[in-house]
Amino acid sequence: MKFLLDILLLLPLLIVCSLESFVKLFIPKRRKSVTGEIVLITGAGHGIGRLTAYEFAKLKSKLVLWDINKTTKAFLPAMTKNNHGHIVTVASAAGHVSVPFLLAYCSSKFAAVGFHKTLTDELAALQITGVKTTCLCPNFVNTGFIKNPSTSLGPTLEPEEVVNRLMHGILTEQKMIFIPSSIAFLTTLERILPERFLAVLKRKISVKFDAVIGYKMKAQ
Numbered sequence: 001m002k003f004l005l006d007i008l009l010l011l012p013l014l015i016v017c018s019l020e021s022f023v024k025l026f027i028p029k030r031r032k033s034v035t036g037e038i039v040l041i042t043g044a045g046h047g048i049g050r051l052t053a054y055e056f057a058k059l060k061s062k063l064v065l066w067d068i069n070k071t072t073k074a075f076l077p078a079m080t081k082n083n084h085g086h087i088v089t090v091a092s093a094a095g096h097v098s099v100p101f102l103l104a105y106c107s108s109k110f111a112a113v114g115f116h117k118t119l120t121d122e123l124a125a126l127q128i129t130g131v132k133t134t135c136l137c138p139n140f141v142n143t144g145f146i147k148n149p150s151t152s153l154g155p156t157l158e159p160e161e162v163v164n165r166l167m168h169g170i171l172t173e174q175k176m177i178f179i180p181s182s183i184a185f186l187t188t189l190e191r192i193l194p195e196r197f198l199a200v201l202k203r204k205i206s207v208k209f210d211a212v213i214g215y216k217m218k219a220q
Helices: 002-009 011-024 047-058 071-082 103-125 159-171 182-192 195-205
Strands: 038-042 062-066 085-090 131-138 147-150 176-179 208-210
Touching: 002 011, 038 047, 038 071, 047 062, 047 085, 047 159, 062 071, 071 085, 071 103, 071 131, 085 103, 085 159, 103 131, 131 159, 159 176, 176 182, 182 195
Parallel strands: 038 062, 038 085, 085 131, 131 176
Antiparallel strands: 147 208
């Protein structure tokens, strides 16, 4: 009962924060300089991560590039000590919404999103405000990893387009970047809609591809 009362007392703050977020939609945020910044990118060995590393190199950032999340533990202490840096996690929309026949891939991306969220919360709990975090969650990207992908959410994304959106998100300190932005709405719906309705909605989204394992998806 006390918990419910505490939640009700937070309603005025919710209204203020909602209005603040609405106003910010119409105020372009200034892009920060990342010259000399420490930027640790997980998933930088190929694809989007590699292209992102090239873009940061052009901006003269100090890059830490690895494909293993445990690497963060090696470099995070220096970042927190200096209260300075930016950690970018390259994940996927599949880290929020599951896709049949991509079990291993979705599992790894859910883990990447969880890593980002937990790290963000830990930094906030420690009141370390100078170390920023960003997580990229795009729809299917034309990297060759998945053959012939398609979905009603939009066309397959080109790597350059994704990297441009990612760089803008990092320089304006966005925590979660969905490409296209409609995926953010979809993840919200998944939490509140009935399971039966969600099953119909996912059929309408019509995710299709020739799986890496050689399984041919049936048309929805």
